[in-house]
Amino acid sequence: MKCPDCDSGFNRREFITTAALGAAGLAHAANTPKTAGESETLVTTFYKSLTPEQKQTMAFPFDHPLRSKVDANWHITPARVGKFFTTDQQAMVRDIFTGLHNPEFVDKIYYHIEEDGQGLGNYSVGLFGEPGSGAFEFVLTGRHCTVRCDGDSVEGAAFGGPIFYGHASQSFNEAPDHPKNVYWYQAKRANEVFQALNGKQREMALLGDPREEKQTATVRLKKKTELTGLPIADMTKDQRDLVEKVMADLLLPFRKKDSDEAMRLIKANGGVKAMSMSFYKNLDLGGDGVWDVWQLESPTMVWYFRGHPHVHVWANVRA
Numbered sequence: 001m002k003c004p005d006c007d008s009g010f011n012r013r014e015f016i017t018t019a020a021l022g023a024a025g026l027a028h029a030a031n032t033p034k035t036a037g038e039s040e041t042l043v044t045t046f047y048k049s050l051t052p053e054q055k056q057t058m059a060f061p062f063d064h065p066l067r068s069k070v071d072a073n074w075h076i077t078p079a080r081v082g083k084f085f086t087t088d089q090q091a092m093v094r095d096i097f098t099g100l101h102n103p104e105f106v107d108k109i110y111y112h113i114e115e116d117g118q119g120l121g122n123y124s125v126g127l128f129g130e131p132g133s134g135a136f137e138f139v140l141t142g143r144h145c146t147v148r149c150d151g152d153s154v155e156g157a158a159f160g161g162p163i164f165y166g167h168a169s170q171s172f173n174e175a176p177d178h179p180k181n182v183y184w185y186q187a188k189r190a191n192e193v194f195q196a197l198n199g200k201q202r203e204m205a206l207l208g209d210p211r212e213e214k215q216t217a218t219v220r221l222k223k224k225t226e227l228t229g230l231p232i233a234d235m236t237k238d239q240r241d242l243v244e245k246v247m248a249d250l251l252l253p254f255r256k257k258d259s260d261e262a263m264r265l266i267k268a269n270g271g272v273k274a275m276s277m278s279f280y281k282n283l284d285l286g287g288d289g290v291w292d293v294w295q296l297e298s299p300t301m302v303w304y305f306r307g308h309p310h311v312h313v314w315a316n317v318r319a
Contacts, residue, residue, distance in 0.1 A: 039099035040151040044131040062129030070162040075124040082121020108182040112167040156319030158262035162219040168310035176286030205230035219316035229278030283308040
């Protein structure tokens, strides 16, 4: 299967080596002092530092349709971090991006950014609205990344809207065990749920082909009558507890503020009992019965993990 949206075990030493290779593309900008403050505060400071010429390229009204787009490999504007911005602005972008993630996971985020995009300097930025005086959203995109910072400006949307993350570790076509892929642990946890199902439940949960990847349409939410797979309400308590662990693993890469908001929205709409869970046998790398492609879905959320030929993950959590 060809990936429609992109070009052709982890430890700290490997991360540092990879980051060094991408230093020219910003990486951690180690020689630049780190700017203090939450990501939202930094977005305001960043916005105030922009010249009129910079704003013309990458700043838009808050309600611009580009703000809500999501894709696997794209540049929201021509404003590449490592070329379009000053050294101080690059440091602010880096710190905004870092602050949107769990401090205990951020090294792994940069590992995939280096391996997939050769550094944060090759990613691009769009800014919508006016931080500090009203609704705003900062969006950073590139290969295997769409991440947002909105200060809760987007009502009823976790993460400020749909997000994307992914990783092609070592190769475009990963091995069945996805060595060194920083997100494969999520699929391993999901497969624990499948192993805990009985025969009838497996028949309901295991389907043929998953949803197609079609940019923003990939995260379209479905009505309850459209949902497929195994309703989690039909699982035993022990099985549902495993699904709760899957959700915790899915949220692990992100800062607590965003993870908590996502869980509040999910719980307000029935929690995991309102979801269905599906696995897809037609995209099983190596034919090993460890399902590389799976999803959790309800009428107000979708978290779609496509691990073939490498990892793509699409998420959309709404009120």
